Amino acid sequence: MKPSAASHLDSLAPFDVSRETEERLSLLESELRRWQAIKNLVGPGTLDHIWDRHIVDSLQLLDLEPEARTWLDLGSGAGFPGLVLAIAGFERGLTVHLVESNSRKCAFLRNIARLTGVRAFVHEARLETVIPTFVGKADVVSARALASLTKLIEWTEPLLKTGTTGLFPKGRDVESELTEARESWTFEAEILPSRTDSEARILRITSIENLS
Numbered sequence: 058m059k060p061s062a063a064s065h066l067d068s069l070a071p072f073d074v075s076r077e078t079e080e081r082l083s084l085l086e087s088e089l090r091r092w093q094a095i096k097n098l099v100g101p102g103t104l105d106h107i108w109d110r111h112i113v114d115s116l117q118l119l120d121l122e123p124e125a126r127t128w129l130d131l132g133s134g135a136g137f138p139g140l141v142l143a144i145a146g147f148e149r150g151l152t153v154h155l156v157e158s159n160s161r162k163c164a165f166l167r168n169i170a171r172l173t174g175v176r177a178f179v180h181e182a183r184l185e186t187v188i189p190t191f192v193g194k195a196d197v198v199s200a201r202a203l204a205s206l207t208k209l210i211e212w213t214e215p216l217l218k219t220g221t222t223g224l225f226p227k228g229r230d231v232e233s234e235l236t237e238a239r240e241s242w243t244f245e246a247e248i249l250p251s252r253t254d255s256e257a258r259i260l261r262i263t264s265i266e267n268l269s
């Protein structure tokens with residue numbers, strides 16, 4: 058089922074997006090539908106809800122870090138949240154680096170980056186090899202649906218310890234994930250509401266230090 062034009066404009070209404078940004082996001086949607094038929098990039102069950110489940114869910118992160126200029130998104134998949142942020146943040150000067158190990162997903166990401174002309178750079182690699190090259194360079198690191206908070210902090214520790222802010226969309230188990238992570242580190246954690254899912258949360262992690 059293809060949602061009507063009105064429904065995606067309704068989804069975007071709470072956000073201050075320009076006509077150009079809306080057109081680029083619509084291009085992402087239509088290309089995702091086209092590629093999905095042959096490349097299976099996202100869970101098929103989410104296709105009827107691309108705007109809320111993927112695009113707006115990603116877009117909401119942008120205003121949480123309005124000063125960010127360099128953003129690193131890990132395990133970007135079909136571009137959520139990284140590619141949406143590159144599109145929506147383009148006019149405010151944002152550059153987004155997308156790290157993804159799956160080559161067909163990287164081909165899709167490069168295709169959209171080229172078609173939209175935004176500053177989205179695709180790193181076809183395992184994130185473990187890319188993270189060290191961003192120490193001191195990324196304002197924000199994000200990852201959606203990639204791993205537990207403990208694993209995310211383990212991977213991104215060199216960034217979080219040098220001033221990068223971690224922004225991690227999480228589900229209803231956020232408190233138990235925090236409890237587990239606090240066994241290994243001390244850190245500041247803000248638990249922010251999600252605008253697309255009343256049970257989801259967005260974690261903002263800063264000021265991390267090892268416990269031992």
Ligand SMILES: C[S@@+](CC[C@H](N)C(=O)[O-])C[C@H]1O[C@@H](n2cnc3c(N)ncnc32)[C@H](O)[C@@H]1O
Pocket residue numbers: 131132133134135136137138156157158159162182183184185200201202203
């Ligand atoms: C569950 S998907 C989530 C995709 C996207 N972030 C989203 O929320 O729709 C996880 C993605 O991370 C990628 N991935 C998993 N481990 C990775 C690693 N070590 N380095 C780079 N990418 C990885 C997978 O290929 C997959 O596309």
